[in-house]
Amino acid sequence: MKMNALLKTLGFLALAATPVLAGTSPAPKNPVAPAPENDDLGITASLGYDTNYIWRGLNYGQNWVRSAAEGSILLIGGASEDGAGTTSLDWNAQFGTLAGDQEHFTPNFGADDFGVSFQRLQLGAAVAHDFGPATVSLGYTYYRNMGTFTRLVTNDGGEINLGLATSLGPIDIASSANFDHVNNSWYFDVNASTTIAITDSISLVPFANVGYGHNLNWQFAADSGVANGSWGGLNNITGWTAITTGIQLPIKLNSRATLTPYLAGNLPLGTTANLGGSARDAGAPDTPYKSVLFGGVTLSVRF
Template sequence: MKLNALLKTLGFLALAATPVVAGTAPAPKNPIAPAPANDDLGINASLGYDTNYVWRGLNFGQHWLSAGLDGSILLAGGASEDGAGSTSLNWDVKYGFLAGDQDHFMPGANPNVDASFQRLELGAAFVHDFGAFSGSLGYRYFRNMGVLNTTGAMNDGQEVNLGLATALGPIDLTTSANWDWVNDSWYFDLGASTTIAVTDAISVVPFATIGYGHNMNWQFSDRSNRANGVTANWVPSTRTSFTAVTAGLKFPVRLNSRATLTPYVAINAPLSGIQGLPSNGTPDNYAGSVVYGGVSLTVRF
């Protein structure tokens, strides 16, 4: 009796251990969820408003509205999981205009006539991650439009630029050298920032930038037909010195996994390269210190 019971038990165990026929395997008790499809295009779309359009230390005007697209295309993967050694192509398209044509350049003799100004920027750069720092080599095209362009005799701009970025502890450092061969000018800058997390969704980002220009002209030309328009007494190509210090606070708020709202406030303090520019009787001082701010909305697709 005991032998028969033992044989029955062994037979049962052997049957249980026999592989089941394909297609009849029972479902696992804890199935692994399939990985979600990657529908991220790697493109950021942004809309922004700035109380003042300050570009390289010069205050162009009030109420700047802008929109843009940017993205990054991975060209070569890194040698390690953190991406060190990777090479990418970064690109961006930006368009902005002075709402209400409230520029800061029209002569004071005609304070009620404001000059329109629009700017289109197209940029692309190769970026390589060296691990301790990243470097970039790029090109940027500026298309200046509007009355400020025609009356002020502005040129379009074409720049090649070299940039470096690294981190010293919690401080992020960036620097760039930009040569505009159309306007025969150079612009260098050094920036620092750090990110302070307040909550999982809200951060505070203090930042500061200082600029230096050689033959800085902010893309205005020296043509003599400026006499009745913008910067009539300004010979900008003589400017070689520090331009301005800009410092402020950003407050990025992550609305969801794809959208971020970023208000900011800043002060622009011109240095010798801008302080010496003639006021030219303008109703607003484009060369003076200004406290300004704005907000941008960025959505990733």
């Protein structure tokens, strides 16, 4: 009797120690926490400074302070589903100002004629489709030009943009065609760059850009400044504008923040350089149309 009772007790203990379902393991003492959900909003905000504000080959002035926000919203995600590629809505908002009234167009006039600090708000959106070998985009950009250069008047701008981005081996190529229907002008450009990894967090990015304008007036009003003939002999120009080339040095501070200093040179080509010739008003500076070495830095944070 005692032996039977002992065997029953051992059998009960063995049954109690056996998992309820075959193939099920007991829960670990220290379970691994589930991976956090991706809380990336797809938005990048940035603050930056440029020693000179170069826009489409023209040197507007010194000490450009800027801020920006940009992002991308996935509209169609077909790359992993049917091989059709992805379609996204890319958007950006930028604001910049020439700090300290450091504009280059009218600094030689009298004290009462000094220009106020030029400011520009830029809002853009584009639908981009990734075809695999290349990404094509179609969008619109609105320019709000505020402040003014003394004796120079700027218009706002509204551009229809067509873009193409691709890679040729290690070289990234991007080009755009931009029609400003407000100012009736065209601007085309091609940009080439490559990324050279130095460490896991530091890269070297050489780049070069060349632009071409047709009836280009840089959004200056036809009855003043660069566009009225007194500063360049032509109402609107057609031809190569400038070559801008330099080196960026992106530095990853952490998984979300990047600091990018750069050094570059802007070399106006014949069409732009000629605006600084004898056709200018007496006393008008030729600084906007001359070659310049400039640099700056951008701090960007992804959210």
